[in-house]
Amino acid sequence: MPETTTQTEGLHKVLDKGFVKLVEFMGGDQRAVESARVSFGSVSKGETADRKLIEYLLANGHLSPFEHSVFQFHIKCPIFVARQWMRHRIASYNEISARYTEVHDEFYMPEAFRGQDRANKQGSVSASALEQEKMLAIYDKAIKASFAAYKELLDAGAAREMARLVLPVAQYTQFYWSVNARSLLNFIDLRTHEHAQFEIRQYADAIRGIFSEKMPWTWEAYAKLHEKKNS
Numbered sequence: 600m601p602e603t604t605t606q607t608e609g610l611h612k613v614l615d616k617g618f619v620k621l622v623e624f625m626g627g628d629q630r631a632v633e634s635a636r637v638s639f640g641s642v643s644k645g646e647t648a649d650r651k652l653i654e655y656l657l658a659n660g661h662l663s664p665f666e667h668s669v670f671q672f673h674i675k676c677p678i679f680v681a682r683q684w685m686r687h688r689i690a691s692y693n694e695i696s697a698r699y700t701e702v703h704d705e706f707y708m709p710e711a712f713r714g715q716d717r718a719n720k721q722g723s724v725s726a727s728a729l730e731q732e733k734m735l736a737i738y739d740k741a742i743k744a745s746f747a748a749y750k751e752l753l754d755a756g757a758a759r760e761m762a763r764l765v766l767p768v769a770q771y772t773q774f775y776w777s778v779n780a781r782s783l784l785n786f787i788d789l790r791t792h793e794h795a796q797f798e799i800r801q802y803a804d805a806i807r808g809i810f811s812e813k814m815p816w817t818w819e820a821y822a823k824l825h826e827k828k829n830s
Contacts, residue, residue, distance in 0.1 A: 611805040614798060615708055616771055617675045619805040621813075626668025626780070628653060628816040634664035654820040665781040668814060672776045672806070677707040679768040680799050683790075689782040694774035698760040702749065705771040706742045711735075713797070722794060742769060783810060784821060 611619040632649045635656055636642055643649055656664060676684070685692060712734045714726030745765050752762035778786070787810065789795065790803035811818040 611809070613676070613801050613805055616705055617677070617680075617707075617802070618673075619802055619809070620673040621670065621809050622673050622775070623671040624669070624813055628668075628814050630668050631656070631664040631780070631814075631817060634667045635661070650816050650820070653816050654823070657817070657820050657824055662781045665784070665817065666779040668780040670778055670780070670783055670809070670813070672778075673773070674776055674802070675771055675773045676802060677768065677798065678770050678772050680796075680802065681772050681774065682768070683796065683799050684776075684802075687778075687782065687786050687789075689785075690776055690778040692774050692776055695772055697763040697766075701753070701759060702746075702763060702766060702770060704746055706746070706767070707769045707771065707798070708739070708742075709735075712738075719794060723797070742767065780810070780814060780817065784817075788825070 609620075613619055629643065629649070632643055632652055635652060636644075644652075656662065674681075674684070681694070711731050712726070712729055713723035714729060716722035716724045745767055748765045749762050752765065753759065783806070787803055787807050790799050791807060792800075795803070
């Protein structure tokens, strides 16, 4: 039967202070099957036939039936991750506003700095030669200074929407994200890729686990197809 989940699920902790939480889920594998079979005035034909149909739909690019299964997540991540995330536009977002609320002292603290990837201009690589202690100290000092400046501006009477201008993209933000299964598969495909930034990959991995639990037939068929394309 199609599934509807309304209770809040457990937190999946990500990075140092972030999380992914499934708030609500509607549909499932059977909803995709029913949405596809309605074209012919048909219904479920049993698990074996229904799983074969899902495989056929994915393999042949008939993806609209998967739009009828919807996930809603509560996300907490650094702003620089959120800005990459929101490039996935076939979804709905509502983000906490630093115009309405005062920002908390919550910033992403990486375990180590990575070096620039010379082959991939937008990427990074592990770099053992970097002076990690020095770089992390510089980073920590800058973060603390920016938040101190933010508080000073507020105390001096600056509006929240102006005081926030001194804050870095390492600041944590939170948003609700509602997305259908078709778009979510695209997000997982792109953001778990080795060329995606490390930090957003951690979130995509957590979401991949949730998707595979909620739509196991679809995920199994998708993973099999993905493996075949990359072999």
